[in-house]
Amino acid sequence: MVVIAICGTPGTGKSELAKLFEKCGFKVIHLSSFVIENKLYQGYDKARGAYIIDEGKLVDKIKEVLEKNNNVVIEGIGAEVLPSKLVDLCIVLTCEPFMLEKRLSERGFSYEKIQENLEAERFGVILGEAMNNYGKSKVMIFDTTYTSVEELFQVIVDELRKRGIDVEKKT
Ligand SMILES: Nc1ncnc2c1ncn2[C@@H]1O[C@H](COP(=O)(O)OP(=O)(O)O)[C@@H](O)[C@H]1O
Numbered sequence: 001m002v003v004i005a006i007c008g009t010p011g012t013g014k015s016e017l018a019k020l021f022e023k024c025g026f027k028v029i030h031l032s033s034f035v036i037e038n039k040l041y042q043g044y045d046k047a048r049g050a051y052i053i054d055e056g057k058l059v060d061k062i063k064e065v066l067e068k069n070n071n072v073v074i075e076g077i078g079a080e081v082l083p084s085k086l087v088d089l090c091i092v093l094t095c096e097p098f099m100l101e102k103r104l105s106e107r108g109f110s111y112e113k114i115q116e117n118l119e120a121e122r123f124g125v126i127l128g129e130a131m132n133n134y135g136k137s138k139v140m141i142f143d144t145t146y147t148s149v150e151e152l153f154q155v156i157v158d159e160l161r162k163r164g165i166d167v168e169k170k171t
């Protein structure tokens, strides 16, 4: 059984990477939709345009999924601060700001949202939180600036194998 958290600033490629794990039989929790579908929030922050997550409820619901599935990927904003004992490894995706800007503008993010995220990426905010929460030994960092999702996945599969975790492609 292995539980992998995937985190990173928006646009670094978390959801795309998670899809490839899904193809290999992993149960994938996409935190943003998981929170909404299971009503794991305390309310809605209108100013930020985001749900206020009920952490207790979220952790309980994640535990339910972990009980029923062997290999699980948890991806999205918030994956960097889950209780460390639930997570075996944390993959942090990074991207050079010039490329992140391109990806986020293609996604239709507002100027302000793009600047906010570029700033967060420059300062390594998510990486810092992941390191702080999980510790260096559980954190793996991958830069996605010049790597396609498929190439990235292959590199990660090789790294996981070195750590004794076998991810097999299902055809
Ligand atoms: N490794 C990558 N290389 C190039 N483009 C990528 C890569 N990963 C994702 N993308 C592109 O970047 C955008 C954001 O990817 P997504 O997986 O939705 O990011 P996130 O879930 O981290 O916000 C998408 O348009 C996707 O096609």
Ligand SMILES: [Mg+2]
Pocket (backbone or CB within 6 Å): 014, 015, 016, 076
């Ligand atoms: Mg996403």
